[in-house]
Amino acid sequence: MVTHLVDVKDESYELTAPSEPYPAYSDRWGPYYDRNYAIVVGSPAYQQYETYDVRKYVLRTNLYDAKTDKLVWTVLTQSEEPTSLRSALQTFANVVVNKAEQDRVL
Numbered sequence: 001m002v003t004h005l006v007d008v009k010d011e012s013y014e015l016t017a018p019s020e021p022y023p024a025y026s027d028r029w030g031p032y033y034d035r036n037y038a039i040v041v042g043s044p045a046y047q048q049y050e051t052y053d054v055r056k057y058v059l060r061t062n063l064y065d066a067k068t069d070k071l072v073w074t075v076l077t078q079s080e081e082p083t084s085l086r087s088a089l090q091t092f093a094n095v096v097v098n099k100a101e102q103d104r105v106l
Contacts, residue, residue, distance in 0.1 A: 001061060001062070001063050001064075001096075002061070002062050002064070003059050003060070003061040003062075003096075004059065004060055005057065005058070005059055006058040006059060006060045006076065007057075007058040008055060008056070008057055008058075009055070009056045009057075009058070010053065010054070010055050010056075011053070011054050011055075011056060012051055012052065012053050012054070013051070013052045013054065014049055014050070014051050014052075015049070015050050015051075015052065054080050054081065055080070055081040056078055056079065056080055056081070057078065057079055057080075057081070058076060058077070058078050059076070059077050059078075059079075059092070060074060060075070060076050061074065061075050061076075061077065061096050062074045063100065063105060063106075072105055073100060073103060073105040075096060075099055075100070077092065077095060077096065079091075079092065
């Protein structure tokens with residue numbers, strides 16, 4: 001079984017933070033406060049945006065017949081940049097082996 005890097009992709013995601021419910025003020029402002037707070041805070045100018053950059057790795061794993069050196073099976077996997085190399089390798093190995101068993105090549 002041989003695994004090699006096929007591609008590295010850098011992607012950005014823009015997420016909108018949910019607007020917060022309006023604070024509780026005294027009832028003397030009544031519906032005027034409720035309606036206008038929702039208009040101002042709900043407008044795009046007041047919404048909070050956060051951008052997340054993600055690096056994704058595409059790996060190809062090939063399984064060869066040991067006697068003939070012929071390619072028996074191949075699979076592509078994609079994963080995000082890991083925070084822990086050890087856990088990423090364990091997860092990758094589990095995914096590949098499970099897929100190979102599912103495809104009945106192991």
